[in-house]
């Protein structure tokens with residue numbers, strides 16, 4: 001049984017070319033200020049120890065209850081915050097937070113994000129051809145003479161008609177707007193895309209179309225996705241690997257079949273026990289979690305899940321467990337596997 005978590009390791013993370021993204025013990029805290037002097041009196045530990053590797057051309061689903069730190073993890077990886085609190089984020093072997101201004105500008109074309117809300121993430125004042133092409137022009141990605149054809153091609157790949165270029169976002173449905181968001185992200189020809197709940201604001205029938213589009217585009221362009229969602233059936237459909245987050249920690253991750261068929265962490269077991277079984281005769285053994293999620297500003301000592309865990313032991317209350325590899329590629333953070 002290998003222990004792979006890195007909290008105690010300060011040595012440099014070694015680049016492994018099979019992985020487009022290597023994340024080790026990533027932390028992102030947000031200070032809480034208060035008192036007369038407006039001093040820092042605490043921290044919201046939104047991301048508090050996330051370790052995983054992501055292979056090129058694959059999709060990792062990131063799941064967990066809302067507020068568990070999924071979105072902050074995605075944004076910290078993309079360096080959408082100025083700083084991280086601790087840890088390493090290697091993208092194609094380069095530490096994202098060590099990049100110069102110029103290198104970061106270039107990296108912005110290689111790493112993209114698709115947001116949850118296709119309504120608020122599009123400027124209402126620009127026609128969609130401009131929205132999709134704006135960053136392409138800014139980064140001089142294609143010669144001027146080829147710009148229009150390039151935007152047409154990207155729109156076509158994303159299921160939009162080039163004649164719609166002059167229309168404004170309000171003239172489109174929710175599903176079409178999400179296609180516009182996908183086209184805007186892919187126009188920069190990225191290698192890696194964080195999809196942050198990209199279908200949760202859409203009707204179920206439209207969700208399937210968008211998921212299929214993401215799958216098709218991944219195949220055509222060899223894209224790598226970090227797919228953030230609270231919808232386990234969507235994650236099961238799209239992911240190759242799955243990570244489960246609880247209160248800022250990645251408590252389990254591995255191949256999709258291992259996580260869905262053999263969840264090891266008590267939190268993963270509870271989360272996955274709620275998936276409906278499409279068989280009227282099958283009995284669901286749903287595990288109902290008692291209590292609510294503790295505050296990330298004041299998380300419990302030891303294992304952060306111990307206040308809700310039915311298998312809690314004495315050690316869990318005082319000592320935080322390390323990440324262990326239980327079978328090849330299947331990692332869990334729980335004292336049951338020490």
Ligand code: SF4
Nearest residue numbers: 303306309316334335
């Ligand atoms: Fe439960 Fe202990 Fe495992 Fe935490 S470490 S999930 S409290 S058994």
